[in-house]
Amino acid sequence: MARYIGxxxxxxRREATKLFLKGTRCLSDLCALERRNYPxxxxxxxxxxxxxxxxxLREKQKARRMYGILEKQFRGYYYKAxxxxxxxxxxxxxxxxxxxDNIVYRMGFAASxxxxxxxxxxxxxxVNGKRVDIPSYLVKKGDIVQVAEKSRELGSIKQxxxxxxxxxVPEWLNVxxxxxxxxxxxxxxxxxxxxxxxxxxxxxxxSK
Numbered sequence: 045m046a047r048y049i050g051x052x053x054x055x056x057r058r059e060a061t062k063l064f065l066k067g068t069r070c071l072s073d074l075c076a077l078e079r080r081n082y083p084x085x086x087x088x089x090x091x092x093x094x095x096x097x098x099x100x101l102r103e104k105q106k107a108r109r110m111y112g113i114l115e116k117q118f119r120g121y122y123y124k125a126x127x128x129x130x131x132x133x134x135x136x137x138x139x140x141x142x143x144x145d146n147i148v149y150r151m152g153f154a155a156s157x158x159x160x161x162x163x164x165x166x167x168x169x170x171v172n173g174k175r176v177d178i179p180s181y182l183v184k185k186g187d188i189v190q191v192a193e194k195s196r197e198l199g200s201i202k203q204x205x206x207x208x209x210x211x212x213v214p215e216w217l218n219v220x221x222x223x224x225x226x227x228x229x230x231x232x233x234x235x236x237x238x239x240x241x242x243x244x245x246x247x248x249x250x251s252k
Contacts, residue, residue, distance in 0.1 A: 103243075107140070107239075107243075110239065111157060112161060121139045122136055122246070124139060125139055126250075131234075136246065139182065141232055144181040147228070148164060151213060152211045153205055154204055155207070164177060167192065168191060168198070168201065169190065169195075171188070185229070189227070191224040205224060214238075215229075216231065216232045
């Protein structure tokens with residue numbers, strides 16, 4: 045299965061939740077979900093009672109689309125979370141938050157996770173002084189993420205970083221916008237992960 049390349053706003057409408065796939069547009073009056081708060085398609089406004097399986101599936105799809113992950117990779121994260129100590133659902137969210145593309149987005153160096161993934165793939169970020177161009181790279185406590193030296197003058201990064209100063213940075217991260225770098229202070233707790241997901245539904249779906 046190839047990565048979805050269609051209209052991002054349709055995904056938000058399908059999940060009836062803002063997935064913040066288009067950066068600041070999602071916070072403006074141009075957000076498609078604000079104007080058409082129903083699923084896309086010919087039968088989008090038809091009312092139907094979802095089943096338990098349908099609710100669980102939608103929650104899984106919502107998480108996949110929010111973090112931009114394909115099914116095979118997402119399932120791999122679930123199995124890794126299930127085999128680790130602790131609560132499986134929480135472990136799953138922590139793994140997703142540890143992805144380098146998500147960290148770049150959370151630190152305010154990209155307007156969306158999709159843009160962050162693009163910047164990482166093109167080698168615009170270093171981790172602990174070394175170039176990393178793998179969006180799924182998992183950071184750990186103490187890692188330092190910074191914009192590559194040759195990329196510091198890129199207009200897109202400077203503009204987004206300037207706007208990022210007004211965004212709330214999670215307390216488990218530390219960001220120095222003047223130096224275009226940040227560090228991982230600790231792994232996040234569940235209450236520190238601000239995402240509209242009910243992870244237990246995902247666990248129930250995969251554990252059947």
